[in-house]
Amino acid sequence: MSAVPIRSRLWRAFHQLGSPPYVYRLAGRLAPWLGTMSCVLLAVGAFWGLVLAPPDYLQGDSFRIIYIHVPSAYLSMGGYVLMAVAAAIGYIWRMKLAHGVAVCVAPLGAWFTALALITGGIWGKPTWGTYWEWGDARLMFELLLLFLFIGYMVLRMSFDERDKADRVSALLAVVGVVNVPIIHYSVEWWTTLHQGPTLIREGGPSITMDMLIPLLIMLAGFSLFFGWLLCKRLQGEILRRESRTRWVRNLAAEAAA
Amino acid sequence: MxxxxxxxxxxxxxxxxxxxxxxxxxxxxxxxxLYFFTPTQVAAGEAPDGRAYHLGGMVLPESIQRDPGSLTVNFIVTDYVHTMPVTYSGVLPDLFAEDQGVVARGRPDANGLFVADEILAKHDENYMPPEIAEALAQAEQGEAP
Amino acid sequence: MSEFLAMGGHGPYVWSAYGVTLVVMVYNAWAAYRHQANALARLQQAGAEQETRAKPTVRQIG
CATH class of the missing domain: 1.20.5 (Single alpha-helices involved in coiled-coils or other helix-helix interfaces)
Structure with a gap:
């Protein structure tokens, strides 16, 4: 094993990740573990954030929405980057499975973007005094992110051929990724109603430890939850894409028996 | 290739x-x-002329004057360089307070008084329990001469 | 308990935000499992159809 050069071992891993039966089994093995871990983390994080964490000196208890708003927003942007990278790999290396990953991320990313917008709006009412402000750059570009996810899915639907849908939608995914850094820096580049970043900022997080720990637990819980659903969706996507292959037919016959 | x-x-x-x-x-x-303009930008003539815009900054401490018997409130918005007086009649957001961020929508009248038809509160990215905020405030008072 | 539910007067905001999040996450988990189950069911259906279609051809040859 150690005699094999690292480079060729990495290439083997890359090629294995392009092998549908291997990834199907891998996703099937990971899914229950991710599902259990995410549910435990989400339960602990929600209890910690809602009950154990102190209220904010200024916002009182409404600040507790941070524990679902920030993870949703982070998954919306992280999900988009994942979708764009997968689509780019699929486009460049003609790797169908990578396109499949992008296809599976899109609805999940869209839902978490919607959650970020909805929970942000609900949080805005008791703090800012408004649910929504047209003209706030952070809000506008996050809404644009939702449209990019939906646009990716709608664009795919307009093609009958899957290969063509893969190629064209991949370019849209790559084009849209420029929006992610714009969302992050919007609160610094322009004057906005939305406050600046709390976690990823110069000088470290601007939140005390007793409030930060549940936020980190929720971030981990949301991420594993995303990974769990991605595994299940990817399994379904692989079955659809590989429906004519012998291994999928055998698998279906085994499952029926 | x-x-x-x-x-x-x-x-x-x-x-x-x-x-x-x-x-x-x-x-x-x-x-x-830009969602709002600071008093400095307004003073420099960068704010739109003739149409409503958002004015943003901090509420100057001890500048809030409530008109007894009505919902009218007057206060001064500052960015610590320039200031601008604001008048508003209506319900204020909970977080509206002295030395806190504020965004007012409206336009200045002929005398340079900003007549607002909506007031929103802008909070910063710092979160802490009340005890820590109190301790910080006390430490700041202790340092002041 | 009622004090906890009131969330210092912000109860409706906090609980509606958490409620929406819970509903969306449960729906997504259900949808992801259905996505795989549907694909499998469709494959089995296609497999069964193929078997029934295959039988007459065997008889024709025979």
């Missing part, structure tokens, strides 16, 4: 083109992307 390398270059070019055009577009629409 192999087809794979061609596709790689194409993706890189598309990404570079998008970044460049997004940068130019955002620069061109810079002013439209």
């Amino acid at each position: 192999t087809p794979r390398r061609q596709r790689m270059v194409l993706v890189a070019l598309v990404a570079a083109g998008v970044i460049l055009s997004a940068g130019l577009a955002l620069r061109a629409f810079q002013e439209n992307l």
